[in-house]
Amino acid sequence: MKEPDTGHTHKKQSGTLSSLGESLVELGVIDSEQLRVASEGITVSAKCNQQLATRLVELGYASQVDLTKALARLAGRTFVTAEPSMVEPESMRALPQDYLEMHNLLPLSVADNRLVVIAENFTDLVLLKEIEQISGLSVVVLAASGDNIRKTRHAVWELLDLQQPTSQPGSCQSLDDILSGFDAEQLSVVEHKEDDDDLEASAAQSPVISLVNQIIKSAVRASASDIHIEPAEDSFQVRFRIDGDLSQYAQPPLRLIAAVVSRIKIMAQLDISERRLPQDGAISVTLGQRSIDLRVSTMASRFGEKVVIRIIERDEKARDLSTLGLSPEMLGGFRGVISQPNGIGLVTGPTGSGKTSTLYAALGELVTGRNNVSTIEDPVERVLKGVNQFQVHPKAGFTFAGALRAMLRQDPNIVMVGEIRDTETAKLATEAALTGHLVLSTLHTNDAVTAIPRLINMGVEPYLVAATLRGVIAQRLVKRICPACRESSQVSDAEQTFLQAMRHDSHESGFSRGSGCARCSQRGTRGRIGIFELLSLNESVTTDIIRSLNQGSGSSTGVHSSPAFWKDGIKKAQAGEILLSSLMQIVSPLNQGEIGNNPGISLAA
Numbered sequence: 001m002k003e004p005d006t007g008h009t010h011k012k013q014s015g016t017l018s019s020l021g022e023s024l025v026e027l028g029v030i031d032s033e034q035l036r037v038a039s040e041g042i043t044v045s046a047k048c049n050q051q052l053a054t055r056l057v058e059l060g061y062a063s064q065v066d067l068t069k070a071l072a073r074l075a076g077r078t079f080v081t082a083e084p085s086m087v088e089p090e091s092m093r094a095l096p097q098d099y100l101e102m103h104n105l106l107p108l109s110v111a112d113n114r115l116v117v118i119a120e121n122f123t124d125l126v127l128l129k130e131i132e133q134i135s136g137l138s139v140v141v142l143a144a145s146g147d148n149i150r151k152t153r154h155a156v157w158e159l160l161d162l163q164q165p166t167s168q169p170g171s172c173q174s175l176d177d178i179l180s181g182f183d184a185e186q187l188s189v190v191e192h193k194e195d196d197d198d199l200e201a202s203a204a205q206s207p208v209i210s211l212v213n214q215i216i217k218s219a220v221r222a223s224a225s226d227i228h229i230e231p232a233e234d235s236f237q238v239r240f241r242i243d244g245d246l247s248q249y250a251q252p253p254l255r256l257i258a259a260v261v262s263r264i265k266i267m268a269q270l271d272i273s274e275r276r277l278p279q280d281g282a283i284s285v286t287l288g289q290r291s292i293d294l295r296v297s298t299m300a301s302r303f304g305e306k307v308v309i310r311i312i313e314r315d316e317k318a319r320d321l322s323t324l325g326l327s328p329e330m331l332g333g334f335r336g337v338i339s340q341p342n343g344i345g346l347v348t349g350p351t352g353s354g355k356t357s358t359l360y361a362a363l364g365e366l367v368t369g370r371n372n373v374s375t376i377e378d379p380v381e382r383v384l385k386g387v388n389q390f391q392v393h394p395k396a397g398f399t400f401a402g403a404l405r406a407m408l409r410q411d412p413n414i415v416m417v418g419e420i421r422d423t424e425t426a427k428l429a430t431e432a433a434l435t436g437h438l439v440l441s442t443l444h445t446n447d448a449v450t451a452i453p454r455l456i457n458m459g460v461e462p463y464l465v466a467a468t469l470r471g472v473i474a475q476r477l478v479k480r481i482c483p484a485c486r487e488s489s490q491v492s493d494a495e496q497t498f499l500q501a502m503r504h505d506s507h508e509s510g511f512s513r514g515s516g517c518a519r520c521s522q523r524g525t526r527g528r529i530g531i532f533e534l535l536s537l538n539e540s541v542t543t544d545i546i547r548s549l550n551q552g553s554g555s556s557t558g559v560h561s562s563p564a565f566w567k568d569g570i571k572k573a574q575a576g577e578i579l580l581s582s583l584m585q586i587v588s589p590l591n592q593g594e595i596g597n598n599p600g601i602s603l604a605a
Contacts, residue, residue, distance in 0.1 A: 337471030
């Protein structure tokens with residue numbers, strides 16, 4: 001007998017509106033009146049639980065955790081709040097990491113041929129069967145909220161250092177797994193394609209999509225800064241740049257190269273028909289909860305197009321200045337530079353030396369509710385709270401110079417320009433500093449002092465450089481010794497010669513190296529740290545430097561510089577932070593600029 005329709009439905013059915021609502025009432029999350037209000041207008045259907053859940057959250061009657069508890073109760077699953085301490089390390093290897101991300105799973109333990117796993121979709125029986133097939137174990141599924149699973153899993157990965165891919169760089173295992181699933185017919189469709197339509201169709205084939213996705217995911221998990229896809233006469237290779245060094249990741253079949261490049265071009269919205277001229281583009285992807293920006297550059301080589309992809313983690317937090325590796329002396333000096341009410345502060349060094357990270361860290365200390373901090377970047381690498389960030393678009397005519405000119409009409413107090421790369425930008429930055437703004441930017445120079453002639457060569461009048469430049473910090477990144485396998489090391493003959501050239505006594509203290517372990521993938525190094533050189537300036541000192549440069553001889557007086565690169569580097573090597581051999585790759589006694597002996601300039605240590 002059909003019950004009368006009262007405008008809302010309360011039917012006693014498993015998994016229906018009544019079941020979810022009654023479960024929430026029995027748990028004390030909501031009362032009957034709140035259930036009646038939330039369920040008005042919702043009829044029994046396959047989506048009624050979802051509709052009721054959405055309504056309850058919108059009304060503020062229940063949280064996602066409350067709803068998960070109620071659904072777990074209906075499904076007969078145990079609800080838990082996951083914590084890293086609950087996870088047995090070996091259980092994290094029972095399922096592929098990508099699979100854990102894809103289905104939001106958290107393994108807890110493996111014992112007696114049984115896997116205990118927490119799942120967000122704990123009612124999905126197909127998923128349960130799939131987990132059993134992949135793991136080869138019987139599975140017990142527990143319930144937890146999706147956010148709780150994600151946060152706990154990422155915390156466990158950090159604790160266990162499992163953010164590295166299962167297949168370390170240099171191994172092709174993960175790509176072999178993908179390619180082994182393709183038959184010859186699938187692979188043949190991407191051989192020697194010349195027609196644009198054919199290339200686009202080939203790039204859309206699932207083998208190519210899987211291959212490109214796996215390359216990107218593996219690079220991100222390996223903490224690589226760049227991906228290099230390089231064609232050769234009889235092969236093509238994929239290499240990752242990790243901690244400054246390139247290492248081979250894979251050598252997929254040569255017949256895939258055209259379709260792989262086309263797939264990347266499609267993702268970056270580039271012209272796949274243009275294979276002669278260089279192209280630049282961008283891709284935004286997500287990996288789990290991580291937002292990643294990929295900057296794509298293509299360039300024709302003799303054997304095909306080479307692709308380089310720069311990896312930028314959009315949500316990565318800006319580091320604190322005190323964590324960059326600056327000595328107390330340099331930290332205090334640099335803070336003095338950026339605390340000036342006006343003028344120019346520069347960070348110099350080659351590409352990939354960490355200049356942007358230093359600028360972001362500086363801005364983090366300058367943001368207050370009383371000032372307007374604005375940046376012009378290409379690209380915007382990280383979102384900074386309290387900062388107005390603008391990205392240039394050169395193809396649309398929105399250049400650094402144009403953006404800076406417009407920004408100065410936006411009433412800024414502090415301006416960060418990603419790079420001073422042309423005369424117009426250099427002159428505008430100088431004018432901004434003269435009109436009461438603090439301008440922070442980067443230059444490509446080998447050391448701190450060289451920033452001064454560089455600005456002059458770009459067309460800024462020497463007297464304006466003297467009046468506006470407040471300080472320059474130059475930096476490099478050096479591989480850090482893995483703390484898990486650090487051990488004492490003897491100085492080699494080459495290192496002894498280096499130390500003698502730097503007038504340093506190698507017997508003053510010992511040095512260290514990494515023996516290689518699982519945490520550093522047997523490399524002995526893990527991550528990088530900066531070595532720095534700081535030049536603090538005022539108008540009279542800058543004038544002295546310019547006069548010395550013009551004369552080409554003699555030494556400047558009153559130039560206050562922190563120890564140059566080599567002294568900062570040797571201090572870190574003595575402290576067991578970096579390899580002496582790595583420092584030798586950055587600093588050479590033959591390169592006089594690196595040790596602060598520019599012609600006509602004396603930098604005080």
